[in-house]
Amino acid sequence: MQQIKHRTNEARTAATRAALIGAARTLFVEKGYGETGTPEIVAAANVTRGALYHHFAxxxxxxxxxxxxxxxxxxxxxxxxxxxxxxxxxxxxxxxxxxxxxxxxxxxxxxxxxxxxxxxxxxxxxxxxxxxxxxxxxxxxxxxxxxxxxxxxxxxxxxxxxxxxxxxxxxxxxxxxxxxxxxxxxxxxxxxxxxxx
Amino acid sequence: MQQIKHRTNEARTAATRAALIGAARTLFVEKGYGETGTPEIVAAANVTRGALYHHFAxxxxxxxxxxxxxxxxxxxxxxxxxxxxxxxxxxxxxxxxxxxxxxxxxxxxxxxxxxxxxxxxxxxxxxxxxxxxxxxxxxxxxxxxxxxxxxxxxxxxxxxxxxxxxxxxxxxxxxxxxxxxxxxxxxxxxxxxxxxx
DNA sequence: TTGCATACATACAGCCTGTATGTTAATGAT
DNA sequence: ATCATTAACATACAGGCTGTATGTATGCAA
Missing domain, CATH: 1.10.357 (Tetracycline Repressor; domain 2)
Known part of the structure; x- marks a missing residue:
């Protein structure tokens, strides 16, 4: 997990977006939209809320x-x-x-x-x-x-x-x-x- | 609005429940369940949040x-x-x-x-x-x-x-x-x- | 009338959302 | 290769909302 040098921006974006969408899908399915919080989602996706609100409105x-x-x-x-x-x-x-x-x-x-x-x-x-x-x-x-x-x-x-x-x-x-x-x-x-x- | 003396408990309950359900219906229809807050509801119904959580879980x-x-x-x-x-x-x-x-x-x-x-x-x-x-x-x-x-x-x-x-x-x-x-x-x-x- | 339960009102703690600001790394031009 | 710019985050913060705990007054039953 240390060899992540020189990753292109495009790849970073794709990876984090995919991680967020995947984690969100799991939680939305399990608990529903209303009962799922963004802290939970970003924790499951191994990102911060900053990343979420950077990629999504x-x-x-x-x-x-x-x-x-x-x-x-x-x-x-x-x-x-x-x-x-x-x-x-x-x-x-x-x-x-x-x-x-x-x-x-x-x-x-x-x-x-x-x-x-x-x-x-x-x-x-x-x-x-x-x-x-x-x-x-x-x-x-x-x-x-x-x-x-x-x-x-x-x-x-x-x-x-x-x-x-x-x-x-x-x-x-x-x-x-x-x-x-x-x-x-x-x-x-x-x-x-x-x-x- | 001052002649409200000696109201029976049953009548009070019926009135507040009706006011809450009515106000909630209006707001839920207008903005949806998720976007409607309980402060808004009780304000429209002229009651306090205490009344709401007394009558509803x-x-x-x-x-x-x-x-x-x-x-x-x-x-x-x-x-x-x-x-x-x-x-x-x-x-x-x-x-x-x-x-x-x-x-x-x-x-x-x-x-x-x-x-x-x-x-x-x-x-x-x-x-x-x-x-x-x-x-x-x-x-x-x-x-x-x-x-x-x-x-x-x-x-x-x-x-x-x-x-x-x-x-x-x-x-x-x-x-x-x-x-x-x-x-x-x-x-x-x-x-x-x-x-x- | 007296004790109790009901019907509230108020205050509080915790969480969540969205934004504002700071920081690092990639990109494009020179 | 260098430097300015921008993207991609990370952190901190303000406001609002939910549910609960606690306090109070009124109806009710004995």
């Missing part, structure tokens, strides 16, 4: 960085698992399966579905979702239901994703995944059936 | 009282609007309409759908919902879809109510209600259609 800004990283990891996991498929219905089913699988990462549901919306607001979370994960669900629905008004399709995608979120949260909370998967599959199939008479 | 306990009252008001509004109807499909559509109408009360969506779950936890909110609003949606679904496994029906009701919640939150956030109502109606009809082949 405030505690909420650090939390935003944690949530953004988590959303990016989620999007990447889904992208990685989603192989381009022909049938739109299959794509939707597989997509939600990938979503559920990626959502089992410990703490992810709490960060993205519980504390995130409360601390950063729903519109910030929606923008984040749009900029990263993209409108995968919306596109899948659009492809499968051509005759639906695009404005209603937006709302429909929003409501369906809320249903998926609730299922993911319930599973993360210890619920049996099977009935939720069945319910979600039923919901998708039922919705698709209304798109083409 | 801590700030979260006061918040719980606010959320409980809000959930009770929501349940009562829905009960009041829901006239016993014969057709189960009509009952479901009317029920969600009553839910949306009751959810337009300013601040209600934030309290019940945003800060509530984050501060009190999803299971506490679910228990609260169960003890007050009851399983209206679940019962309606069960009546319309006899052949579905009860366990899956629970999950289905949970997911559907999440979709309703998202719609209510979006509308409370300024979104156009029309497409959301259309999407929800479509979702209900599509789901019901899967219950009876």
């Amino acid at each position: 405030d505690k909420a800004d650090l939390f935003r960085a944690v949530v953004t990283a988590e959303a990016a990891a989620l999007a990447e996991a889904i992208d990685r698992a989603t192989i381009p498929v022909a049938a739109p219905r299959t794509a939707l089913i597989e997509g939600t399966g990938a979503y559920f699988a990626a959502m089992t990462v410990p703490g992810r549901a709490r960060l993205l579905l519980l504390d995130g919306p409360a601390v950063l607001g729903p519109q910030t979370m929606a923008e984040l979702d749009r900029s990263l994960g993209g409108a995968t669900l919306r596109q899948g629905l659009a492809e499968a239901m051509r005759r639906v008004d695009p404005v209603e399709l937006d709302a429909l995608a929003d409501c369906l994703s809320a249903a998926f979120d609730r299922a993911a949260l319930a599973i993360a909370g210890g619920a049996d995944p099977a009935p939720y998967c069945a319910a979600i599959t039923r919901l998708i199939d039922a919705t698709l059936r209304t798109g083409r008479p | 801590d700030k979260a306990d006061l918040f719980r009282a606010v959320v409980t009252a809000e959930a009770a008001a929501l349940a009562e509004a829905i009960d009041r609007a829901t006239i016993p109807v014969a057709a189960p499909r009509t009952a479901l559509i009317e029920g969600t309409g009553a839910y949306f109408a009751a959810m337009t009360v300013p601040g209600r969506a934030r309290l019940l759908l945003l800060d509530g779950p984050a501060v009190l936890g999803p299971q506490t909110m679910a228990e609260l919902d169960r003890s007050l609003g009851g399983a209206t949606l679940r019962q309606g679904l069960a009546e319309a879809m006899r052949r579905v496994d009860p366990v899956e029906l629970d999950a289905l009701a949970d997911c559907l109510s999440a979709a309703f919640d998202r719609a209510a939150l979006a509308i409370a956030g300024g979104a156009d209600p029309a497409p959301y109502c259309a999407a929800i109606t479509r979702l209900i009809d599509a789901t019901l259609r899967t219950g009876r082949p």
